[in-house]
Amino acid sequence: MNSRPIVLASASPRRSELLESAGITFVVAPADIDETPLPGEEPVDHVLRLAEEKARAAASRTEGRFFVGADTIVLCDGEIMGKPKDAADADRMLKKLSGVPHEVVTGYAVYDRERDAALSQAVRTKVFFKSLRQEEIDAYIATGCPFDKAGAYAIQGGAAHMVQKIDGSYSNVVGLPLCEVVETLRTMGALD
């Protein structure tokens, strides 16, 4: 699908699987950046900033032409939820999400090293959780799954049964809005 080198600036195996599923050839070069929100930073500005920082950080130390970075957060009642710090934090997040619709926001950026230019976009998906029983929350946390996921859950994993419905892109919830990312790669000339 592409002859020009694409680099995925991510350590997330889910993002790799999604991009692979679109038939895109790429190499992986995770970018380790500080993901703390700036004081007063709006959620969309936050994910867009981090996505571009990840793409540019990978470009500063990896061969390639197009660099894809992404960042996913859960937005519930004004709170930006990243990954839980520990089991108590995961428990707090899941209790807050229980029975309440929330949004998953993923920002992504494609940085073209040759033109020193980036295109970015934030995609929002509404997720409706059922009311969770404490035993369900405890059992889920005991699996260890919540710890590397924004909002302490994975729609593609053990939390599938907690989700009543979604409104919007599924791949966006998993961490990369595939439809939009592929279109952006095409617009930028990264795909044949």
Ligand SMILES: Cc1cn([C@H]2C[C@H](O)[C@@H](COP(=O)(O)OP(=O)(O)OP(=O)(O)O)O2)c(=O)[nH]c1=O
């Ligand atoms: C809500 C939700 C999030 N997630 C994941 C997507 C992201 O990998 C993670 C949010 O953390 P991110 O900081 O966006 O990404 P990451 O640290 O995993 O990877 P990298 O920064 O190297 O690209 O949560 C799921 O896998 N399923 C879900 O249902």
